[in-house]
Amino acid sequence: MRSEHHGVATAVPRLRDRPIREGERWIYSAGFNVDRSLSSTARIDTELGDIGRIMDSGGRVAILSHQGSHRDGTAVDLDFVAEYLSDRLDRTVAYVPENDTSAAEARARALRPGTAAVFGNTREHHGEQRNDPTLARRFAALGDFVAVGGFSKAHRAHASNVGILQHRPGYLADSVLTELELLAPWAGRADRYSVAVLGGVKPEKTVIGLDAMTGTYDVVIPGGAVLNSVLRALGHDIGSSELGESPDRCLRLATTVLGRHDRAEVHIPSEVVMARIGENGFHDARTVAISDGIPSGWAIVDFVPMPWMRERLGTLAARGGRALVAGTPCRFSDGFRTSATAVLDAFGAPAVQALLLGGDTVAELPWQGPVSTGGGSALHYLAHGTVPVLDALTPTNRELAL
Template sequence: MRSEGMRGVRLLSQQEIRCGQRWIYSAGFNVGRALADTGRIDEELPAIERLLDAGARVAVLSHQGNGVDDANELDFVADYIADRLGRTVGYFPGNATPDAVDRAHALRAGEAVVFGNTRKHAGEMTNSAELAGRFAALGDCAAIGGFSKAHRAHASNVGLLGHRPAFAADSLVHETGLLAPWAGSSDELYSVAVLGGVKPEKTAIGLEHLTATYDLVIPGGAVLNNLLRALGHDIGSSTVGSRPEKCLQVSRNVLNRANRAELHIPDEVVIARPTGRDFADARTIPVSRGVPSDYAIVDFVLAPWVCAKLDHLTSHGGRAFIAGTPARYTEGFTRASDALLGALGHDRVNALLLGGDTTADLPWNGTKSTGGGSALHYLAYGTCPVFDALRTNALRWEATL
């Protein structure tokens, strides 16, 4: 795999910032109001602070939630940034209206405003050129952060790059460097990937790619449920994610081909009956029995052979990561996750947790990446849509600024 990384991308850290310049800062905070994990905000703060210290006028764009119906206000993000930087940071609920442009133009040198949630617009996730043009009216040049959405061609990142000269923020540089030790296959390091959560990229990208490059892949969450479906097992009301047919097809392809990785399919799973937001009547059953229609898989039992492989990992060393919570950890089903975290926490293991949900759900003090799907995309392809767009942008505005 050839990794493009930051090749051909102009870096914000190498750009002279002039007092009074109008900048759009594209971030990917996507954090709930409880601020359970602020990593996606914190990694952008040094670059935002550098812009403000140089006298730039900064319009911050970000999203929160999974779509228009889940698009909440971001006033609490502005408050958090203000507290961390020790300076006033405004909030304006719009982002693509004449009033929003007026608010951006009213910024004084060294001031920032967080604008409203970009996912209030249906055109954000479809990379609407018209919406991207309205976002671009907030500034004259763009700093692109938000590694967590670098794998998504949205109006506020890729679309914006068609309208303004742009530079990669420090967070993108940091994340690609962070991921380097886990990229590609290795004949020297025993490599373990744990894939969970509910997002389809954990299957469509992670399962597809990592079974070809790693030594052991342990699926959980919707990844495991789709594999069990592909094997013909009844999974009851277990979650299968937002693109179940695509994930089912990928699962069948992986099961029917020769893979480098050994793939763990548990003999036993823990099931429970959903009762609103909770679960009741938990029990452990053989996978072969099938899950009753009113029950869901909430955890799984690691097979003895996998426990032996994890012992090998801890005794001989290697690399490993978790992308997506393997089971219903926050609801109290911790059996598989605790065993995996125990192995990955060993001092001989170079271990990483990927993604905001994963790092928020699991107790982990080690290395973390703010990207889930974006990290998997980068590990699989050596680039992301945002990096490709930044390379094109650099050629288009080569002499700008």
């Protein structure tokens, strides 16, 4: 069931409505996914209120989260997360390296009322991202109730946030509800002028974002791997440009979008900035016509906005409207900033209601306005009005699972 706010589920059990009793054993499914340098802590900070409330009420909290991926061997210990939580919550949060063993269960049961521990990285297990039911059952042994946070992974049907709900009653954390309420103005069709920028390297920016935004926004500006997929679909040689994961799937989607009649004007530049790929970054940058092709060993790092794109951005800035950025449109951190500067200048106008999606985008771009910590989750929600976590928490689906 959905409310008038484009899918903010009023029927989903909410943590804010559930009294916490002293001694209750809670699993908090978080979505911290921050590196050891803690260069950006937004995905932790947004969960502090929910975790703190359970602890303040005498609950015992076993925190499950992730960083990196089992698939590429980047999953790491989360001891630094426990240290950060201890500092911010002003109480000791322990670290338990395991999360699916009898020893981990014993440590969870031994927690005193009002205390918490971060357990091992869920993505140390191959079964986490496959939503393995056996792993989900082992995670469930850490508590009796589940608080589902981690909006950044709400679009992922993983063992620690969806599979676990087949074994324990779950409640949606305020951190997720806040994100859903934030996204409402950017959802669906609107009478206001709308511009969407889709960049970065993750496939959902193409498969979900390009597919949905071209039907609901007036202008869509592809950048990054999204633009490279579009150019590839048009038959251009893009050399060694970044295509991200699932390049063939993104190519098929880009081809489909280009072949249909949508609401949006899709910006396709005639000139791009290419640079030679070297051991220490990009070199010999130059502006070229995309029709001339990009040679092997070179990559597209930015693009030159077409005159009509600058005109549309001017219209947006002057008249107002809504705008979003899902993924950086260029290699901004490497010094290639033409397209991003044009976009951010327009999106920063007082009359524009603009939003940046995703941790990487927020960390990379100089933006002081509204942000969402979940890029893929936000796109999934804007496109479909729901995410797998909401579906798993709805009463009908919960009854079927249990």
